[in-house]
Amino acid sequence: MNITSKDSLITSDEIANMFTSKFSEVDLSLFSASEQEAIGVEHFLVEPKCNQNLLGGAFDFEAFHSQKFFDVEDFSGAIEYDEIKADFNAVHSNLTWEAQEETPKLLEEMLQEAGDEVLDGKTRLPICEEFILDAKPADEVTILDHGSCKVSCVGNVGLGRYSPDFNERDSAAEMSNMSSASFPALESTRNQNSPVLDEMTVQELHEAFNSMFGRETKVTDKQWLKCHLLFGLQNQVELDNGLNLIKRGTTSYKIGGKTVCSSSCDSSGSATGSIDSVLVDKTVAVGWHVERKKFAGLDTLKTSSEDSKIDLCSLDGGDEALVTHKRLRKPPKRYIEESMEDKSRYCKRKNGDCEVVYKESREKLLSVRSRKRLYPKGFGAAPMVCQDKSFKGSCIQVPFGLPVEEGHTETDTSSWNSEDFKDDRLSSPNEEVDTEPRSARSQDDVCGDGFSTRSSTQKVSSHRKHHISWTSSEVMKLIEGVTSCGVGRWAEIKRLMFSSSSRRTPVDLKDKWRNLLRASYAQLQCKRKVKQGQKQVSNQVPESVLWRVRELSTTYPYQRERKFKVSCTDSSNFSASTNNILVPLST
DNA sequence: GTTAGGG
DNA sequence: CCCTAAC
Known part of the structure; x- marks a missing residue:
């Protein structure tokens, strides 16, 4: 069975657990939650017998992929970036990275669409991008994907606050500085030869490993330790930056028997809120945390979760896929x-x-x-x-x-x-x-004439007046009214022509007239281009009527409308049209 | 109270 | 269809 289709929701408790856990807990619990899914990751954490193959061999990437636990392409843009790649060659050979160029674009897109509220856009974003671009193939991708699943909603928030006009790389350095201030090693995540990690003793690396993953390791190979630490750092950075906004397919994770990531992005707002609140003030194992306080303001956020479930935002491939495009559901x-x-x-x-x-x-x-x-x-x-x-x-x-x-x-x-x-x-x-x-x-x-649009005794449950489409007879009456009274005298027209009708106010008449003018104008334009066009317009209002409207509009120029009316003087001899032209119209 | 015009 | 400024 396709796990993804099972249950697309994650309970807030689960989310909370995921986020409140320290890094180690998160990873472990997450990865070991389900036997099947855990396989790959478990291997990752298992000390390699052979450093050469430390990750690739153990990691059953394809298995993951085939189960659609993640979409490799999501991170494709990230690959091929730096030196670390070399270490994972063995793994990502199976992968296709055709979307490599897509990610930056996506990012940019997302950023542009992102809200105008900018919290620290300059400092956070670069990291985000850096790590998107730095994302590693196969093994790391997998794990990051898990990570990003956890963060997906955070990403929503985070990216939502990036400066729309942010310049991709401009502040990268700035970011780098900032992060490295808290944790120097971070800086070197892009560099396999990370000096900081290099300088660390095996023991120190062990400590770091321990604090990061929450478990001891007996591996004494510095390279291995570095790899993991670097990954851990990146994972954390991702977590902080929540760059999960990358376009991705349906992604689900099964944790403790429950699927946690959905493909739906509904109620992303809610999810964002709660996840964020959960995230706030959580300590990062390694001790660096990148401006997480930025979210402090959201601390008080609560979801409206009358539903204890939260949709995580995974992004479908559809048109509305991006969170930034996703329309939020109208609340009741x-x-x-x-x-x-x-x-x-x-x-x-x-x-x-x-x-x-x-x-x-x-x-x-x-x-x-x-x-x-x-x-x-x-x-x-x-x-x-x-x-x-x-x-x-x-x-x-x-x-x-x-x-x-x-x-x-x-x-x-x-x-x-x-x-x-x-x-x-x-x-x-x-x-x-x-x-x-x-x-x-x-x-x-x-309101006089006995047509009250709203009354307190009336059932006001709907604020908006129920839409009453204009009947052709009404339209005709309106035209008649305009013919006899002229444009703008809506009250009079109302009295004359719609006295019996309590449902049309003078304003309604005015609006309708305006619409008729537009329609007639549109009709003209469409007519010029394609003959087809008029069918749309005349769908509701007969062409003849529109013609009539146009005639009247020339007789009774309607301020603003007149200007485009004049501009479309083509067939009809407007100039000559004065009083003579307003004709027949059955009365 | 009406009208025009934006939403 | 709603709202509101302007008349």
Whole structure:
């Protein structure tokens, strides 16, 4: 069976274990968790009998690969980089690295897409890249992949904070310095002849090994020890930088019978949050840790994990594969509303500033209500961290602006609720915190003509007016109205033509007219190019009607629209068209 | 209260 | 369809 398909989730406990463990524990537990999977890695940790073949021979890479525990190509870009390669020649001969050039590109892409929030982008990234590029074939790849699985979500966070405009190598040196400050050997990870490690005695190497992997080794071969230490370092760096954003296929790991990495990137935000919180302040065995404090701010992050499960972000090969492209799932509306409500209450209580809070909350809500805003471009548009000061850092925002407060959830419910935050159960009459916006809103209820768009008695569960598509007769009426009243007199048109229809407001008429204009214009353009085009446009509105619209638009120029209208003066003799042209139209 | 225009 | 500034 394909393990990957079994269960794509990992429990947060498992994650926590993985991350809270010290390095050694992580590796060991992770690798030995499952017999089958462990094989390869176990071998890695087993002291080699022959240094020559220390890794390659023991490592059953193909077995791993065939089981799809990782996608070799994910790291392909990394290979071939430096001297260390030599040591692994034996292993990666089976691998194909055609994607070598892809990784940097991917990285760049990811970085560009990354959020605009830059935490230490300069210092972290270089490492990240370095190690991507330094990733070793076969054996290391495998292990790193495990590692990166663990970190995948961290990567999400980390990369999300890289400067979008980061220059790949510019700050590499800087990074190098920084890291080496904490752990000199790190610097030499790129160099097989790492001076630091070279200078270390076997005993020291043993100690390092012990602290890194949590186990003793009897191997006295310095080279072997160095190899492992270097790898360990890199693994750690990877862990810190979470460069798992590299495009990869579905990857799963079975740990203790449970598959841990999924191919789905849903709720990446949540995952990020919790993983991060788990990661924070964890000690790295070797004692260097690269600016992990950068994540401290996220410490308070909690996932909305009503689900104890977390999707790790593995990246599918699809179009939306990259995390940076992945759209976050829209949270349940109700949840949003409740969250907003909570936020509002909290803010009210804290600040006593209803108006401000209202606007703010409303904005957030709006951002959820609007599809455009809901799905902006790219990943960065979904703020992970609640920067709202009113939250005092005590809450986080799950992907789409869902604030989750800590310790503030039980606040008084007596405070105001704007209509926007009301759902059915909230619109009880005894809520009388008549805030300004609310009172302003209530005008809707008495909006003349008996067509109230929203009323408090109405079921307001859906804030957005239910979409009512315009019927052709309505369109005709609108056109008639425009014909007789002219453009812009929507209220009058409404009175004249739609008096019986309570569902069309003057604004609706205006909007529709605008759309008609656009449609007609689009039709013109399409017509010029392909005859096919008009079918799309005239799909809903007959061409004749659009023609009519155009005619009217020339008669009643519609400010802005007019300009592009004029520009498309081709067939129709617009210049001549004045009052004469607005014709027939059955009345 | 209406309208225009952006979202 | 919503929102809001401007009228």
